[in-house]
Amino acid sequence: MIYTEKKIEKILRQRGCKITPQRRAILSAIIHSREHLAPAAIHKKVCQEHPGVGLVTVYRTLEILSELGLICEMHAGGNCRSYMMRRPSGHHHHLICSDCGTVIDFTDCDLGELERRLSKETSFKINGHLLEFLGQCRNCCKETVIR
Amino acid sequence: MIYTEKKIEKILRQRGCKITPQRRAILSAIIHSREHLAPAAIHKKVCQEHPGVGLVTVYRTLEILSELGLICEMHAGGNCRSYMMRRPSGHHHHLICSDCGTVIDFTDCDLGELERRLSKETSFKINGHLLEFLGQCRNCCKETVIR
DNA sequence: TGCTAATTGAAAATCATTTTCATTTATTGG
């Protein structure tokens, strides 16, 4: 686990956010779960320890954490989204220009749901994945147009 | 384009569905678009040519098409899902067992939204992608446990 | 400690989606 509660609180403070008991509780619930959780599920977890925390507050906190890139949001089947802590060291992916070879890294791939589904359908124990996008970078696009 | 209107209508008939003008219109709207479209967007498109078609009918038709695997559903940012024709020849991906080398193919990867975002953020023109999951197949899982 | 802007919870509002139900229609067999 990369981000500790302390570190996250520091980041929140730097952004001008206040550290309230509600936010601590929400943060803790997310940090101590390895799964993607829907807002309602997070709310339920939080309420077990801290009854009275409003679902609205959960939504608001998730929005801030997501904005700061501390948690990642994913949209799965059904209607609702879910969130989990981002694991910075986890993995990253590439966007590669097939003309000039430029490589850009990105980290958020939102493949959790697909992974889970594949795992279920195939009985595979999935350890990781490789994802690469191929295309033309801005410069190479221009050149193609000009010619 | 792999599925023509005619082919799809045949598939629908085989499943016991009636071919109504509304369904034709909805199908046509999806077939002639290359983008992922949200139900509301599809409804709007349909209404340009065939005013009076209900949004409910759009939802119902999408459900059937999705069930039959003719269109693929994806969940993107915001609240809503979007759909586009499935392109069977488009691409497929692999799930690979890193112990015995077994490879399982799958086709639906739901990367459209990520692709669009990356493209926007990086000004890349994205042509394709490669996606591979790595793990252990059912058999190799068992062996690991036994040892 | 007191001030102030940020935060909170409740309720209402919004938005996407689903359900209900009475009416209409595509298809099938005569």
Add this chain to the structure above:
DNA sequence: CCAATAAATGAAAATGATTTTCAATTAGCA
């Protein structure tokens, strides 16, 4: 071509998730 009927339709209501509003509370700084 016509009648029978199961499927499909649209309008309205219901549902469920998410967002907004607003008055009351509170964290964190001076």
